[in-house]
Amino acid sequence: MNYIVKRTTSEDVGFKFLEKQLDEELFEIYGEMQNNYSSHNTVRDLKTIIIYDDKKPIGCGCLKFLDYDLAEVKRVYVSxxxxxxxVAKIIVKEIEKLAIESNVKNIILQTGSRQKAAVSLYESMGYKLNENYGPYINDSNNICMKRIVG
Structure with missing residues (x-):
């Protein structure tokens, strides 16, 4: 397939379209528990990757800068x-390129414990389990991972 990779921000209409699907899916997986995490999923003006198949947005992901050499992968989703x-591997590789171009050396991410496919994807791309960070500390519903890219 010949996908189109678009670099944009999290304000992009294509991203908003996919983000709505992601939030609906997370609510299906986690039910009311997902309400506990909604505030952590709010993104504003982040570097964003959208993958298009022809003119249809089919996947997305964002990069959130946390420190001079640390960034977080956010909102990775494929319809x-x-x-x-x-498609998910393309998204993560593009996010890693953005990080490297910005001199970020370490990338962290969080995914849900029920999202086995996501954990497998990240492991296959060299991400290692990491101690839970920030709002995910002491929360067994979350899995945090890390990868050195720079």
Missing amino acids: LEDRGRG
Whole structure:
């Protein structure tokens, strides 16, 4: 497939379209518990990757800068009908490129403990389990991971 990779911000309409799908899916997986995490998922003006198949946005992800050499992967999502085609790997690789271009050396991320496919994806890309950080400390519903990219 010939996908189009767009670098933009989290204000992009294509991102908002996919983010709505992501939030709906997370609510299906975690139910009311997801309300505890909604504030952690709010993103504003982050560097964002959107993958298009023709003119349709099918996947997204963001990079949030935390420190001079540390950034966090946020809001990685691929629409249900487009999974299994390598789109998520493209998104994560593009996010890593953004990080490297910005001299970020360490990338961290959080995913839910029920999202086995996401954990497998990140492990296959070299991410290692890391102690839970920030709002995820002492929360067994979350898995935090880290990768050195620079």
